Amino acid sequence: MSDLLLRDGPLSGTKIAVLVESDYFEPEIHYYHRRFAEEGAEVRFLTRLWGQPEITFHGHEWRAPFTARESVEGISDAELRSYAAVIVPSGMVSDRLRYTEDVNELAPAVDLLRRAFQEPGVLKGVICHGFWLLAPIPQTIRGRKVACHNNLVGDVRNMGAEYVDADVVIDGDDLVTGRTGMHAHLFARQIIDMLTDRRVAA
Template sequence: MAAKKILIVTGDAVEALEVYYPYFRCMEEGFEADIAAPHKKKLHTVIHDFEDWETYTEKPGYLVEANLAFEDVKAEQYDGIIIPGGRAPEHIRMNEYLPGIVTHFFEADKPVCVMCHGSLVLTPIADVVKGRKMTAYQACRPEVESTGAEYMNEMDYVDRNLISGHAWPDLPAIMKEFVKQINSY
């Protein structure tokens, strides 16, 4: 039996924990995982932390290799997709290839894991998330609601194949569900 294949879509300024934790968790499970970005390159990650500010702070993080450019992704070859947060979703959502890639996973009813600001990637494809329920970082609530999705004020939420989390502290719960769905797919 061939290994399950997972696609992680991101770009520069991805939250470090939200890309590394899922990537290593997928490898631990025996899944093949590709990290795709606008360009095949080393990506700069950021570290968002909750200190004594009224919002999160940001510091430079590790580098992570994007081994695939969005234009080279063949979505039908993957069993699930992970969309990390950070600031990357702000700019990758504008990539001409990404909306079609993400739409494929919704239309094929494959597992979709969205973390934190990753919800911004869904704004250009509002038609596929309209009527769905999901959570995201609280500052993303207006964007979630602008897609026609219902914002769930919870740390993690599962709506069929759409698995969403509020922020990186919720990774254990959402990755547990994602792995379960991938193994059942």
Template sequence: MLVAAETEKKGKIGVLIEDHFDQTEFHMFNDYFPKQGYEVEYITHLWGQDSLSFGGNPDDGDYNVAHVTVEKEVNDVSLDDYVGFICIGAYAMDRLRYQVNVKPGQKNNAPAVAFLRKAMAKEDLKLGTICHSLWLFCADKDLLAGRKVTCAHNIISDVENTGAEVIYDNDVTADLVVDGDLISGKHPGVTQEFMEKFIEEIEK
């Protein structure tokens, strides 16, 4: 857990995470949000453990991989304790979609997906995604149907298959899209702009 600097404490931002998270976003979240007065707390499904440790994806051949130990179980999250939640990029959100038991026609019952259903139903709670992290939302098409978003080019088809509208800027996806309580960023290269917009939306 990373605690905001001892200035004005404005609230807590929860970040959903698993193995193979994006290191750029991880480092920038840890630096920027506390400086703005917000505590960052990492959240995952702990599979009955007290804590789990995860590693990031190597960046540009750099194998000095960042690690984080998470103690907050997604099933135990109280939405009222947070001002917003972010799904971190890279492959972490694909891992959080995993469900042990599946049946034909049954909605995805992974704890993180069930959590998103509750979070999206709560009025005025801000949710943020970057790059591949819309994968978690794609586990239940009802979460994105009719919403305007942006994402990594790799997952455009996954997102559009939910009924979401991917916003384009000429021949690429848009850098940032705000659709009500949902703030989406294209890829880690727009992390700074994404964080600034996320705080702006929270503080409106």
């Protein structure tokens, strides 16, 4: 779902991927949908489509429908690098996307994140319960400073990350993390600023 008119802005020509699934947090996802477009960025909502052309999910708060038409599967390295940022949102999105039929294989969304963490040019954003998607690949955040929901502090510490008691944390120049979906505006602001700084530097 990426049908908004894009404003001419500092992120014009930039693509941002946001993962989505059932029980998404409506205020957060709807905010990203509009806020990044205000800066000129094109937002692509990715999910596992299970061979279907599209899937309509329903939110956690009000059961609001949201249709996704782009898959996390089959994304080439070149296509992955075409995204300026990949965002793992709050809610139950990560728990649903980390499902795998074979427990010895990474779920497609987990594998996409694993590859994204190998690309320093792709900014990674993880907020609230988004860390569930990284649980099968703890090496991605081992030794890194992160913020997360209070309920996941033990999880991120067990993954080897350094928990920081803050609403938003920046670690290096390619990782932004946030406390909860209610902090999505602060989280998005940091992502916008970092992507803008990258473009100015380039």
